[in-house]
Amino acid sequence: MGYKLNLENMNLALNELKKTYKIYAPKVFVGAGTFSDTDRVRYGEIESFEEIEFDKKSSFSYKETILPTRQTLFFFTEDECKEAEVDERPALIFLRSCEIHSLKRIDDIYLRNGFEDIYYKKMRERAKFVLIGCEKSFENCFCVSMGSNKTDEYNAYIKVDGQDVYLDIKDEEIENIISSIEKEEKEVKPDFVTENPVKVNIPENLSLEVMKSTMWNEYNERCITCGRCNFVCPTCTCFTMQDITYKDNKNAGERRRVWASCHVDGYTDMAGGHSFRKEKAQKMRFKTLHKVYDYKKKWGYHMCVGCGRCDDICPEYISFSTIINKLEDAMNEVKNND
Template structure:
């Protein structure tokens, strides 16, 4: 059982909730696209439903809310260390089903991978997720084949229907504020088919590493890392120590955790000039097998959620879904 109320009433509730939570959702940033006359849809803070773009897939994912692009971990001097304060407010994040599944992958890496990441956990525990339904599939999505097109692990579901809104879920801070509502049956909109299809071969093994299929990416990939930065499940980061100039004490500064990419030059550099995965084909191989092979071996399901953002963002038109579909021929080549 769910509820129907007016969007005006729900907007008033969101304004009230904004005192306790920062509210994030896909919104249109006018004139901030790739070209001066284009817009961009990405996550930002909102105060009303009218600011949320329910119709277009965001070009960037929600993950910078849980793992900021650059996050100060602690401050230091020669004598002491102080842990950086976390966000004072909680967060409410509007996400689609694929991104909700991506949150589960993030939890695996930061909370269930042999340790609990303190900085991730303190943000995650104060975050609520509101599901946005998908009435139709976007061109590059392949969530159905990845099994991420449906989800029931959300705090609330909201659908805008003209001047009214449908609400479901157990987000107490939202539900208890509802007034003069109509009780209705609410079922989230989930897609059941995609235009883009992928097939991960059942016989996929590490033998695929020796296939020649990876060679083409030496020429096509430019190692920009954009695919990693828009991906809702990529978690690689590097550390930066920033020293303050002009401070009274020497060696005063802060340590930051900053997003990194397994596709860019220098990511695997080690002391002594050693480097792993020196060419771009090897990096593509590493990324693909991590998304659809070794992660599943560890956690029981694929890391990739089929959102298609990597296909959308690549300046060289490299299709990750097409790469997945080449794995069958790659295995035939190796076994042939």
């Protein structure tokens, strides 16, 4: 059902929703930017509607709201092991079309990849999603090329136009919670971007032969393997485990799951001193082909959703969309060499 509300009534609706949900949305963190006098837009719990940042792309994705950067899985002592408790309160998360598509990728990895991760599943089942429309493309986005610019997989849609707020609500529970709020019924359709300034072309003949190309060599010089591109990406799901023991009792502690990155040194280290993909070029090659080649072979669609955050965050100004667009020439190079 579609509705039109004024800002005052939207805040009343938000207050009603807060009684049931923790509400997460992109918001401005003052002074939290790259430099001390700059701000950062990222996801956080909001108290009022005015906190939501609709006009800027968040530097980090919504991912950290359902897949925490650091998560305690269980506690242990000499005698027992106890699973960590999870906040039972459901979450309502504001996100964009490309991010809803990325949610499908995270579900693939944690719920449909031959097992179900119980820790992710508990948080995922308690989450509902409010779509934020995109009237125009942000810098570095290439969602249209990746087919993630449109979606109908949302519980509610929201649009702000001056002092008016437009809602399209599909979820019965959300509908019931705000039923008492004054609003006008109105047909509401989501705004979706139909064109990006940045476009990518993934060659039809892309194969693992591209690994032989010399295109990867430049990233030995340019990439510093900081992992920022992975940590802001809404589809990267890698983690490592940490066993923490307590100072007052070394036989007690906790096991944590912590975000990790295929780019960061040490990620591929194994027992006996073995390690894979030591060169920066190899790490970039692995990430690229995972995003736009082998993932599709298994799931039928690419892992990358074209949000452009990797390009936004890279301190060395490496453009992932440019890497993708180099693949066609790389395939031709390999073919000619053969």
